[in-house]
Amino acid sequence: MNAIDGTDRHIKSTDGPPPSLLTIILDTNPFAWAHLSSILPLSSVVANLLVFINAHLASGNANEVAVIASHNKRTAWLYPTPAPVSAHNTNGDSSSRNGAATHTQNANKYQPFAEVETNLLFNLDNLLKTTTSDDLSTTTTQIAGALSTALSYISKSTIRHSPVDPTLLESHALVIDDGNLTSQRVNLVSRILVLSVSGDLASQYIPVMNAIFAAQRQRIPIDILKLAGDTVLLQQACDATGGIYMAPESPQGLLQYLMMAFLPDATARKWLVLPSAGSVDFRAACFCHRNVVDIGFVCSVCLSIFCSPNLPDSTCLTCSSVLSLGGAITAAPALIPRKKKKRKRVAGDGSTPGGSATPLPGNGTPVHP
Amino acid sequence: MADSDGEYIEASDDEYMGGGGSYGTRGHGKGKKGQRGDGRAKNAWELSAKTGLESYKESADGTIGKSIQEREEERKRKRWLVNTMLDAVKMPRRRRSVDLSIYERDPEPGIDYTMLPSLPYRTVSDPPVPRAVLLRKWLRKDTKAFQRGIIRHVVLVLDLSEAMLEKDMRPNRYFTMIKYTQEYVREFFEQNPISQMCVMGMHDGICIRVSELSGNPADHISAIQGLRDPKSSTSKEPKGSPSLQNALEVSRATLYHTPSHGTREVILVLGALLTLDPGDIHKTIKSCVQDRIRVSIIGMGGRMHICTEIVSRTNSGDESGYVVATDQELLRELLLATTTPPVIRSSVPTTDGAAAPAESGASLLQMGFPSRVIEDVPTLCACHGNLTRGGYTCSRCKAKVCSLPATCPGCHLTLILSTHLARSYHHLFPLRNWIEVSWQRAREKGSKQCMSCLSDFPEPPSSHTENAAESLTSAANGAVAAATSHIIAANGRQRSGDDSNEDELATASESFRYECRECKSHFCIDCDVFCHEVLHNCPGCLGGAGTRNDEESADTEMNG
Ligand SMILES: [Zn+2]
Ligand SMILES: [Zn+2]
């Protein structure tokens, strides 16, 4: 009868799935792709990725996409195209940039698809052309920068979509638990997909960790498709943020992995059985050599992790406080207070005159007669 | 001191018969003058108890304002300071939740009441401060790389005295406090995952233990919930008076065994404006200082001199740990503010005879970072003896534990997720504040878009006709630039005396751009806030934007 008297009118304010923003981080590390080229060349990956992006855009009218390249020494936007830094005046919104990305109108192609494709290919081409030999001096990729950029972009897009006063950051959203405002705040569903081919990410341990916590706090899942390289950090990113981790055995079937595992957004994932990560490697990277360790020595002041207790001058390499080694070898950094007897004695020998009014811990007898 | 005890009981009984609620305040410090001899201390205590009683009786049927005046006179007459400031009456309600810094600069205790109106409290009639300014102000907090105590041992003391039945918070102070402390405990362990906490209550003159010192938030939350649940055996109705001395003594005893590399903190939520102590609280304060316990107090309604003294002496002269919540919103914020790990001081200035020992003995702790396993067949866990299908295996002895952080039941290795440690790194390697960008600088850089979110910046006006162009831009850019005039106006009346670090003022940038000093990238205000509040990374530095400053950016990359 509810439907007749209209009492359920307010239950649903919007129908249809909320808009979804997919941010893809493409690892463009030339070394890794050179290594992979016999199995899976970058060109076919990009082609597969474009199909995937089109599928995402097609599955919702308001869906958006952003692509960031995580290159060797820098990160670069692949889509949307950033404005070139010059004194030249530009007018127009950020989605259709002027200058380079002038795509030829093709009547046979859905306009948004064409736009993404032209921009992405142009920017990727540009990035690879401007890669100098100096850029290739490192063999790792700027995944921390790419994640940070992606998170900032998502945060801004969320603000843009949100009708609520954006002074209330995510941290303060706890205040509003009357549901109404909260439900409006999360009306853009975002996720990050990292297509990773590089290993050796331990050098960016702290910034990547910071990014993971930010994503966790914003409830943005980080999905990882790992085609090559070691897994330590990124697997933790998935686990902490509730993303999907996959390391396909046969990378040739990339498109199928993308479409099957990574296409559903957070709204759809609630009803799906997701590929589970199984066991997760939670080891940390030591600060001294960037080794991955499972037993470490932690500075009690700054929590830096070291792989051996023999530090030069027994000072912490990060915060230079002098560290005593005692606690490291004898186990238990006392987690639970033991001996209750001792506590009583201490309470008694304090400056309590008469002592009668100081209760022993747990003794609930009031003072009043 | 049986004599003193008699006084104490009598006094409290009379107070309740007076039926005037809990606004009686009895100062029994001599003021800020310092130490007293022991013999005199007893004397002082007894005298103050008496005068307190008298003053209470006088004011029991009067208004609050009247009782203040009476106490002022009394102070002159008898040299005993009565330190109460009912600033709740004068302080306007806070409108935005952002402007915390203003309230942290509380007035000096014992100050003349006539000084109150000149304090920098914003009144409701003030013009609204633009959002950008508010956001920037909010950001000016801990961007200095202090050493912080990351392994904390905290005793949270809740006031369960009669004063908590006051209805200035909804439904009353007691329920509000219970609700917020539960949230607080959760947030505390989120921020300080390898810390320990213990909850106590000041109830009817004594200090009761609500939960034991442990690192498991669920224990504390359920124990706090048990306080207000009438069906629970541990439920406590607010009753009687609080005793700061008892609370401090029990806390001191609890923290006595904690290892020296962690902090020892007491966080007191105090609703009452009185404390009924069995002895000389100054001795207790002194022993707290010796045991390097730091006390922070969140008061309600008004300030008490004794609290200022406790906080200032246990924090080597820093009084900022004593704050007063005037409404529930502020109470919540003040509580949450204490989740940030405290700064570690290198040398403690010795203000009194008892020289405080070195703040902490740093040490190197061995910890294991176990990996998670999933098993096909359930096996027994080492911690509870339950059959489980997965868990974490100790890195040293391969015993299986259910959850982290934990101490391995087999080999006593501290097992922890590396993410637990990493959560604190942004306190240690904070992101430097970004600076405002003038139009001049914006032209120089030619930046058009925010580095990280690609939103457009307004065009710089041509240099000679700045003002004219300004209005043009705002007209053209509509909603975005509508705030321009507000912000410019606000720049003029920038509040002085900002306790911002370094030389920066929390102003909004005239060009809407904010520049990272390392990589020289320009960002918008939203990214500025997001990067400093949530992310703690600079997308520009990490993204290799500062190619000219390669050494610097490499350095930040290492440090976070
Ligand atoms: Zn090492
Ligand atoms: Zn250290």
Ligand SMILES: [Zn+2]
């Ligand atoms: Zn267990």
Ligand SMILES: [Zn+2]
């Ligand atoms: Zn073990």
Ligand SMILES: [Zn+2]
């Ligand atoms: Zn931005």
Ligand SMILES: [Zn+2]
């Ligand atoms: Zn930077």
